[in-house]
Amino acid sequence: MHTSLRWLLVALAALVAGCGSAGNSNVEVIVTTDASTARDAGRVVGGGVDASRPTFDVQALDRPARDVQPNYDAFFAQNPLPMFCGPDGGGVDAGPPPALPGGTAACPDDLTREGCPCDTPGQMHSCWPGLRVNRNRGICHDGMTTCVAFDELGGRWGPCMNFTLPDPHAMLGPGACQCFSAGRWELTNLTPCFYSTGPGATTAVAISSYLDAHGTAQCPPVPSGGTDPVPQPGSNFTANYLTVDCTGEFQLCYVLRAGDGAHPNASDCVVARVCTSAWYATPNARQAFPPLPSWTASDRACAARFLNNGGYGEMTVQGVSSECQHIDNGGAPYVFNRVTYCPASCSSNPTAPGCSMCGNGGSGGF
Numbered sequence: 001m002h003t004s005l006r007w008l009l010v011a012l013a014a015l016v017a018g019c020g021s022a023g024n025s026n027v028e029v030i031v032t033t034d035a036s037t038a039r040d041a042g043r044v045v046g047g048g049v050d051a052s053r054p055t056f057d058v059q060a061l062d063r064p065a066r067d068v069q070p071n072y073d074a075f076f077a078q079n080p081l082p083m084f085c086g087p088d089g090g091g092v093d094a095g096p097p098p099a100l101p102g103g104t105a106a107c108p109d110d111l112t113r114e115g116c117p118c119d120t121p122g123q124m125h126s127c128w129p130g131l132r133v134n135r136n137r138g139i140c141h142d143g144m145t146t147c148v149a150f151d152e153l154g155g156r157w158g159p160c161m162n163f164t165l166p167d168p169h170a171m172l173g174p175g176a177c178q179c180f181s182a183g184r185w186e187l188t189n190l191t192p193c194f195y196s197t198g199p200g201a202t203t204a205v206a207i208s209s210y211l212d213a214h215g216t217a218q219c220p221p222v223p224s225g226g227t228d229p230v231p232q233p234g235s236n237f238t239a240n241y242l243t244v245d246c247t248g249e250f251q252l253c254y255v256l257r258a259g260d261g262a263h264p265n266a267s268d269c270v271v272a273r274v275c276t277s278a279w280y281a282t283p284n285a286r287q288a289f290p291p292l293p294s295w296t297a298s299d300r301a302c303a304a305r306f307l308n309n310g311g312y313g314e315m316t317v318q319g320v321s322s323e324c325q326h327i328d329n330g331g332a333p334y335v336f337n338r339v340t341y342c343p344a345s346c347s348s349n350p351t352a353p354g355c356s357m358c359g360n361g362g363s364g365g366f
Contacts, residue, residue, distance in 0.1 A: 079111075079130075079131055079132060081100070081132065082132055082133045082323040082324070083323060083324040084322060084323070084324070085248070085249075085320050085321065085322055085323070085324040086322070087249060087279040103116075110128075110132070111127065111128050111129070111132075112125050112126065112127035112128070112145055112157055112160070113127070113129075113157065113160075114127075114129075114145065114156075114157055114158060114159050114160060115156050115157065116156065116157050117150075117154055117155070117156060117157075118147035118154060118155045118156060118157050119147070119154050119155070120147055120154075120155070121147050121148060121149040121154075121155040122146065122147060123146070123147040124144050124145065124146050124147075125144070125145055125147075125157070126142040126143070126144060126145075127142060127143050127144065127145040127157070127160035127163070128142050128143070128160070128163060129143070129160045129163060129165075130163070130165045130166070130177075133178070133323055133325070134165070134166050134177035134178065135177075137174075137177045137178060137179070137181040137182070137245055137246075138166070138173065138174035138175060138176060138177040138178070138181030138182060139164055139166070139167065139174050139175055139177060139181075140163075140164050140165060140166055140177035141163065141164050142163055143160040143161050143162045143163030144160070144161055144162060145157045145158050145159065145160045145161065146158045165177075166178075171329075172329060172334055173336070178321075178325055178327075179244075179245065179246035179248060179321035179323065179325045179327055180244055180245070180246065180317060180321075180327050180334070180336065181245055182244070182245050183242065183243045183244030183245055183284075184242075184243045184244075185240065185241075185242050185243075185252060185315055185336075185337070186240060186241040186242075186243075186286075187238045187239075187240045187254065187292070188211065188215070188238050188239045188240070189209060189210070189211050189217050189237060189238035189239075190238065190254075190313060190339065191209045191217040192206055192207070192208065192209065192256060192271070192272070192306075192341075193206065193207050193208070193209045193219035193220065193229070194206050194303060194306070194307045194344065195207075195222065195228075195229050196304065196307060199308070199344075199345070200308060201304055201307075201308075202301065202304050203300040203301055203303070203304050204300055204303040204304040204306075204307050205228050205229055205296075205297070205300065205303065206256075206271050206272065206296070206297035206300075206303035206306065206307070207219075207220065207229055207230065207231050207294070207295065207296045207297065208231050208237040208272070208274075208294045208295045208296075209237070210231070210232040210235035210236070210237070210294070211235075211238070218232070220232045230296065231294035231295065231296060232294065235294055236291035236292060236293055236294055237274055237291070237292045237293060237294050237295060238291065238292050239288065239291050240252070240276060240288070240289050240291065240292060241286050241287065241288050241289065242280060242286075242287055242289055243284060243285065243286045243287070244280060244283070244284070245283055245284055246280075246283050246321045246322065246323065246325075247279075247280055247281060247282065247283055247321065247322040248279070248280055248319055248320055248321035248322050248323075248325075248327065249277070249278075249279050249280075249319050249320055250277065250278070250280055250317055250318070250319035250327065251275055251276070251277040251317065251318050251319055251333075252275065252276055252277070252289060252315070252316070252317055253273055253274065253275040253276075253314075253315075253316045253317075253318075253333060254273070254274055254275075254292060254313055254314070254315060254316075255270060255272070255273045255313065255314040255316060256270070256271040256272045256273075256297075256306065256311060256312075256313050256341075257269065257270055257271065257306075257311055257312055257313075257314065258271060258302050258303075258305035258306040258309065258310075258311045259311060259312060260310075260312070261311070261312025261313075261338045261339070261340040261341075262340070264312065264314075264338065268311075269299060269301075269302035269305065270299070270302065271297045271299065271302050271303050271306050271311065272295045272296075272297050273295075274292045274293055274295050275292070276289045276290045276291065276292050277289075277290075277319075278290060306341070307343070307344050308343060308344065308345075309343055310340070310341050310342050310343040310354075311341045312338050312339060312340050312341060313338065313339045313341065314335050314337075314338055315335070315336055315337040315338070315339075316333035316334060316335050316336070317333065317334050317336060318332075318333045318334065342354065342355055343355075
């Protein structure tokens with residue numbers, strides 16, 4: 001097909017742009033006032049109400065303090081325990097239900113709810129007034145509560161202060177405080193190989209590189225007889241490792257597109273898409289996934305665009321967490337990170353504009 005094929009190994013830009021924004025902390029402070037100090041609408045004066053002189057309902061010293069224990073039914077209606085979806089991605093019946101927290105139904109040990117009994121007045125403890133499924137994920141974090149004296153037997157937990165709840169406008173990423181809010185997908189190789197008849201060619205052959213015994217990316221040799229190159233026999237594109245804040249069944253894909261990674265467009269053509277999937281068993285633990293297989297681009301015009309003008313790689317995920325959350329973007333794969341590739345011309349002129357950050361990389365944090 002080609003009379004004078006030459007191979008070009010495109011270097012991956014070191015500049016990695018995260019897809020998911022970290023978001024701004026949304027700190028909500030809840031302050032409650034006991035009924036014993038609640039402000040009345042006015043004060044009775046001479047048979048009428050003087051609204052300009054607010055007063056306080058002062059509680060008699062011999063009257064017991066109001067017990068503000070949470071309502072059992074309202075609590076579980078608003079904050080159910082997470083469901084469980086097992087390794088097959090099934091529903092709540094796919095495995096054992098989550099363990100109930102200690103304490104009582106109205107005062108579970110895991111939330112330190114306001115109004116629940118405590119032993120030592122002045123003691124402080126972490127607390128969480130939001131949904132269990134969002135706790136300590138993404139931007140969300142616990143607040144603190146203080147044990148307030150109640151009677152001679154102990155106290156009651158006061159209001160939860162300085163916690164951060166999910167961003168109500170965030171659907172994905174750290175602001176949503178859901179599964180896949182934080183972690184890293186490591187790929188040991190991200191280098192594609194391109195074969196063309198010369199600079200500016202309108203078509204090109206693109207195939208995956210492979211890692212040699214020293215861990216260096218290599219392009220397969222050009223076959224004799226004018227036939228197209230093929231991926232190195234018996235080799236995979238790359239090994240990969242996932243660390244993420246939740247367990248579940250996930251499909252991870254790496255998608256090479258021609259275009260500007262800083263301004264991605266749905267019309268950017270796809271050079272290659274390779275995927276791997278597995279059950280991720282332990283949250284926040286580095287786990288190897290099956291290797292991404294070798295590949296050959298089917299769109300030669302798109303490969304030439306990538307070669308001549310640069311492109312980007314999308315890291316995507318789609319799956320179901322063990323808490324039955326669907327990890328996707330409205331049914332489509334969720335792009336959680338993008339990496340940028342420089343044009344092939346940067347290989348011969350690394351000081352040209354736009355080439356200063358070109359280098360090798362292979363890890364995408366989110």
